[in-house]
Amino acid sequence: MTTNKVSFLILEKSYVIRSGLLKILGDFPETGKVYELEDSRFLFKVLSREQVDVLIVNAKLTVDLTDVLHKIRNKFDNLKLIIFVGTRRSEDNFPGFDLKISVDEPKTDIIEKLQKLIQKIKPPEKENLSEELSEREKDVVRQIALGKTNKEIGEVLFISTHTVITHRKNITRKLGIKTVSGLTVYAILNNLIKIDDAAQPA
Amino acid sequence: MVITKDTKIADVILKNHNLIPIISRFGIKFGFGDKSIKQICDSYDINADFFLEIVNAFNDKDYLPYRKLREMPLNLTVNYLLKSHYYYNKIKLPFIENLISQLEWKGEDAEKNKSVLKKFFSQYRKEVNEHIINEEKEIYPYILETEKNFLNRNNLNPEFTEKLKTKSITDYADTHEELNSALLDLKNIIIKYLNPPENREITEQVLTEIFRLEKDMADHTELEDKVIVPVAAEMEKELKKQL
Numbered sequence: 248m249t250t251n252k253v254s255f256l257i258l259e260k261s262y263v264i265r266s267g268l269l270k271i272l273g274d275f276p277e278t279g280k281v282y283e284l285e286d287s288r289f290l291f292k293v294l295s296r297e298q299v300d301v302l303i304v305n306a307k308l309t310v311d312l313t314d315v316l317h318k319i320r321n322k323f324d325n326l327k328l329i330i331f332v333g334t335r336r337s338e339d340n341f342p343g344f345d346l347k348i349s350v351d352e353p354k355t356d357i358i359e360k361l362q363k364l365i366q367k368i369k370p371p372e373k374e375n376l377s378e379e380l381s382e383r384e385k386d387v388v389r390q391i392a393l394g395k396t397n398k399e400i401g402e403v404l405f406i407s408t409h410t411v412i413t414h415r416k417n418i419t420r421k422l423g424i425k426t427v428s429g430l431t432v433y434a435i436l437n438n439l440i441k442i443d444d445a446a447q448p449a
Numbered sequence: 450m451v452i453t454k455d456t457k458i459a460d461v462i463l464k465n466h467n468l469i470p471i472i473s474r475f476g477i478k479f480g481f482g483d484k485s486i487k488q489i490c491d492s493y494d495i496n497a498d499f500f501l502e503i504v505n506a507f508n509d510k511d512y513l514p515y516r517k518l519r520e521m522p523l524n525l526t527v528n529y530l531l532k533s534h535y536y537y538n539k540i541k542l543p544f545i546e547n548l549i550s551q552l553e554w555k556g557e558d559a560e561k562n563k564s565v566l567k568k569f570f571s572q573y574r575k576e577v578n579e580h581i582i583n584e585e586k587e588i589y590p591y592i593l594e595t596e597k598n599f600l601n602r603n604n605l606n607p608e609f610t611e612k613l614k615t616k617s618i619t620d621y622a623d624t625h626e627e628l629n630s631a632l633l634d635l636k637n638i639i640i641k642y643l644n645p646p647e648n649r650e651i652t653e654q655v656l657t658e659i660f661r662l663e664k665d666m667a668d669h670t671e672l673e674d675k676v677i678v679p680v681a682a683e684m685e686k687e688l689k690k691q692l
Contacts, residue, residue, distance in 0.1 A: 422637065426627070428572050429634025435565045436642055442561055 252279025253365050256299045258308060259331065260285050264350070268303060268331070271357060277365050287312055294323060300368050303348075306332040306341070316343070327364060378421045385439055387414040391427060392434035394446020452505050454487040454497055461486070465508050470541075470665060474532045475500060499525045507668050515675045523596045526676050527589050533669050534581045541662055542574050548655045552646040562644060569638075573631045580628060591616065592681040599684035602691065613689060618682045625670045632663045 255272055259265045265283050272278045282293055287308065293299065302319070309316060309330065319326065320343055330344040334351055341347060346364055348357050380388065383404075390400040397411045404411075419425050424433055434440045452461055458481045462468060475495055486504075490497035502518045518526060549570050554562050591612070598609050636659055639652070646652045 423641065424634045424637055425630040426634050428569055428631060429638060432565050432569050432634075432638050433642055435561065436638070436644070442565060 251277065251369060253277050253300045253368050254280040254282070254298055255301045255303060256282040256284065256290075256293060256297075258284045258287060258290060258302065258304045260305065260308075264305070264331075271354070271361070274358065275361065275365060277369060287315060290315065291319070294319060294326070299323075299326060301327045301329060301364065303329040303331055306330050309341070327368060329364070380418060380421060384414055384418050384421075387411060388418060388430055388434050389439045391415070392431040392440050392445050394427075450508070452486065452501060452508060454490075454501065455485050457481075457483055458486050458489050459483065461504065461508075467661075467664070468504055468508060470536065470661075471504060471507055474529070474536055496521075496525060499529075503529060506671075515671075518672075518676045519680050523677050523680060524593055526672055527593060530589070530669065530672060530677070531585065533665070534585065537662075537666070538578060538581060541658070541665075542577065545655065545658045545662065546570055546574065548651055548658065551648065551651050552655070553648050554644060554646055558644060562646075566638075566643070569635065573628075573635070576631065577628060580625075588618075589677075592618070592677050595681045595684050595688065599688060602688060605688070605691070610692065613685070613692060618678060618685055625666075625673075629663070629666065629670075632659055632666075635659060636663075 253275075255278065257265055257268050259268065269281055269283070272281055280297070282297060282299065284290060284293065294302070304312070304316070316328070320328070327345045328343065329346045329348060330341045332341075332347060332349045334349055346360055348360060386404055387400060390403060395403065397408050397415070400406075400411045401408045418430070422430075422433060424430055431440075431445050435442050435445060450464060458472070458477070462472065475493065477489060477493055477495075481489060484492075486501065487497055489495075490500050498517070499521055502521070506515065506518070546567075549566050550563075552563065552566065553559070594606075594609055594612075595618075598605055636656065639656055639659075
């Protein structure tokens with residue numbers, strides 16, 4: 248599921264502003280992890296170690312960060328940069344930033360801009376629109392519900408264990424169901440197996 | 450809002466109803482009048498500092514929690530965790546199970562739906578129970594023993610020294626995620642895949658209770674992962690140096 252999410256890093260000293268940004272980001276279902284940093288000490292470290300899609304930086308910090316930001320732009324190709332400014336009237340240009348948002352902007356404007364950016368990062372895939380299981384995936388769910396291991400499922404369906412695991416990942420992503428018990432319930436409710444054939448729950 | 454000893458306990462609950470089960474876990478009954486937290490804790494013989502840390506931590510995620518809890522005797526937190534085990538096992542899970550058994554459907558799938566949900570939940574209860582037994586029989590006693598020996602480290606209990614040689618807190622497998630996944634699955638099943646039951650009110654109650662339980666258990670796990678386990682691990686590390 249996490250693959251459909253957009254993760255953010257907020258670099259901002261003020262707790263009040265960070266909370267506000269967090270709240271706005273939380274309004275988007277696409278928002279995944281949001282990291283917060285008060286200063287730039289660990290900026291590079293976090294960007295290198297975590298999967299971050301969007302970095303939001305306070306304009307006040309960018310003056311001292313020119314070099315760092317330059318390095319970041321070069322190193323992290325796909326990272327989107329949002330600059331956060333004190334007032335909308337500031338006509339300053341911030342080259343290299345994908346978006347400018349300001350503290351005195353109305354919510355609807357900010358939301359609209361962020362929405363566009365998020366869609367650029369994670370365009371709604373056609374595949375995601377249909378969460379229907381393929382026939383093959385249904386076969387796999389059926390076998391899981393019968394209590395088979397990945398290896399056994401592979402043997403029954405003439406596919407490799409690796410392929411079984413891939414199917415399982417996709418099934419979980421599509422259905423939002425992860426445990427064997429949960430998949431068994433799904434299989435029974437959708438008449439993929441009879442309730443008496445289910446291995447679990449015992 | 451930061452809750453202090455002088456805060457009226459009624460105000461705490463009026464502000465945040467999620468704290469209701471926490472307060473009842475401490476044995477505090479309703480009808481508190483205008484009593485402050487300090488007064489209530491005194492009358493119930495509850496450690497007020499500990500009580501405050503717990504309600505503040507659960508009330509506001511930004512309340513830098515756990516630091517003070519880490520400095521308090523571990524048995525305070527462990528006792529609290531034992532009480533929430535009791536609450537899950539003997540109160541909340543049976544309650545939800547009972548709600549689920551009240552769900553009704555029309556048509557030919559009625560029996561099937563009923564039976565499959567019941568089985569799922571009883572399996573979940575079984576897993577929760579196994580998890581709790583393991584914690585109460587193995588993990589908590591080891592943690593408390595570690596603390597006891599740490600406080601008395603000039604005079605280690607020989608039996609414990611033997612344990613220390615072979616055991617480590619980090620060995621205890623963590624099955625929290627599995628239990629949490631089961632709750633997520635159940636939510637998805639009811640919201641997305643189950644034929645809607647006839648009694649909507651009960652269905653909503655089941656869902657609400659699952660969401661609450663999930664939150665409660667997440668807080669519970671945090672206390673383990675951020676307080677008792679790391680504190681005991683530190684002590685264990687020091688003690689192992691002594692071997």
